[in-house]
Amino acid sequence: MSHSSLQETLDVLQTRGFRLTKARRVILEALIQAGGHLSADDLAAQVHENNANIGRMTVYRTLELLGQLGVVRPIYQGTGAAHYVFLHEGHHHHLVCTNCHQVIEFDDCTLDTVAEMVCGRFSFQLQGHLLELYGLCTSCQA
Amino acid sequence: MSHSSLQETLDVLQTRGFRLTKARRVILEALIQAGGHLSADDLAAQVHENNANIGRMTVYRTLELLGQLGVVRPIYQGTGAAHYVFLHEGHHHHLVCTNCHQVIEFDDCTLDTVAEMVCGRFSFQLQGHLLELYGLCTSCQA
DNA sequence: CTCTGTGCAAAGGATTTGCACTACG
DNA sequence: CGTAGTGCAAATCCTTTGCACAGAG
Numbered sequence: 384m385s386h387s388s389l390q391e392t393l394d395v396l397q398t399r400g401f402r403l404t405k406a407r408r409v410i411l412e413a414l415i416q417a418g419g420h421l422s423a424d425d426l427a428a429q430v431h432e433n434n435a436n437i438g439r440m441t442v443y444r445t446l447e448l449l450g451q452l453g454v455v456r457p458i459y460q461g462t463g464a465a466h467y468v469f470l471h472e473g474h475h476h477h478l479v480c481t482n483c484h485q486v487i488e489f490d491d492c493t494l495d496t497v498a499e500m501v502c503g504r505f506s507f508q509l510q511g512h513l514l515e516l517y518g519l520c521t522s523c524q525a
Numbered sequence: 526m527s528h529s530s531l532q533e534t535l536d537v538l539q540t541r542g543f544r545l546t547k548a549r550r551v552i553l554e555a556l557i558q559a560g561g562h563l564s565a566d567d568l569a570a571q572v573h574e575n576n577a578n579i580g581r582m583t584v585y586r587t588l589e590l591l592g593q594l595g596v597v598r599p600i601y602q603g604t605g606a607a608h609y610v611f612l613h614e615g616h617h618h619h620l621v622c623t624n625c626h627q628v629i630e631f632d633d634c635t636l637d638t639v640a641e642m643v644c645g646r647f648s649f650q651l652q653g654h655l656l657e658l659y660g661l662c663t664s665c666q667a
Numbered sequence: 668c669t670c671t672g673t674g675c676a677a678a679g680g681a682t683t684t685g686c687a688c689t690a691c692g
Numbered sequence: 693c694g695t696a697g698t699g700c701a702a703a704t705c706c707t708t709t710g711c712a713c714a715g716a717g
Binding site (some may be wrong): 404436438439441 | 695697700708
Binding site for chain 1 (some may be wrong): 529584589592593594595598599600601602603607618620622623624629631633635639640642643644646647648649650651652653655656657658661662663664666
């Protein structure tokens with residue numbers, strides 16, 4: 384599955400006329416392997432371990448590109464650096480604690496029909512969606 | 526309605542034991558009046574126009590506090606500063622263009638039951654939710 | 668009165684730019 | 693080969709922190 388996510392994304396890149404460079408492949412692999420939920424800098428560090436020649440800049444630029452392709456989505460963690468989530472099959476859902484910023488992911492999705500209706504109304508070409516529920520996690524309810 | 530949003534928020538502050546300062550009132554008014562969709566710095570500038578004595582720092586700190594209260598939610602616009610959205614009745618929904626970062630807001634919401642189920646499962650105390658659909662807007666589909 | 672909130676300036680990070688170099692197609 | 697992509701360092705911009713002072717309760 385990690386495999387097919389990787390392949391799918393590479394296909395998207397190629398289809399849209401972007402080059403399949405070694406750096407992009409490596410960065411994507413690292414992103415998917417890490418569970419697709421980290422900051423640009425964290426990802427750069429991961430990549431750097433096995434590929435010391437790939438710079439932080441390339442990671443930033445690749446993430447921005449992946450954002451435009453709808454493969455990844457930046458979210459604001461309330462503090463510090465932005466985090467990027469990898470969108471399995473175009474969507475992602477999570478709970479965020481507004482106090483400790485812990486993130487819990489979940490899978491339920493009953494949004495497809497709503498999403499399509501709204502997009503039709505605005506002539507939007509839908510790429511995916513992100514649903515964020517927020518509140519207090521168990522430990523922060525004190 | 527802007528009025529009641531303001532009053533409701535002030536009540537929440539008081540209930541939770543935070544002080545009702547002039548700065549917080551002014552910042553909240555500006556946020557609501559601006560339509561609740563701007564960066565901390567933009568908001569600071571707005572506030573500064575009529576209240577030159579209220580500093581940027583206070584705006585940052587107030588926004589963080591409002592985030593913890595579930596009144597406001599930071600989102601990452603893909604570039605530059607984080608944007609804060611005011612959550613009318615605890616939720617907010619928008620379309621984001623992954624190319625030009627234009628934001629269109631909409632109101633449909635059929636999420637309440639899903640949201641409650643998921644939160645129950647994780648013993649989360651729900652404050653609200655944010656649904657983000659993304660894709661290409663009409664002008665960027667070329 | 669007391670303790671939370673504020674303002675300023677400076678520090679600390681994160682992200683972006685400019686430019687020469689490399690390598691995909 | 694030509695152009696898109698890369699890497700580095702420096703610049704820029706956003707956000708946080710430390711500390712003295714002011715004002716809400």
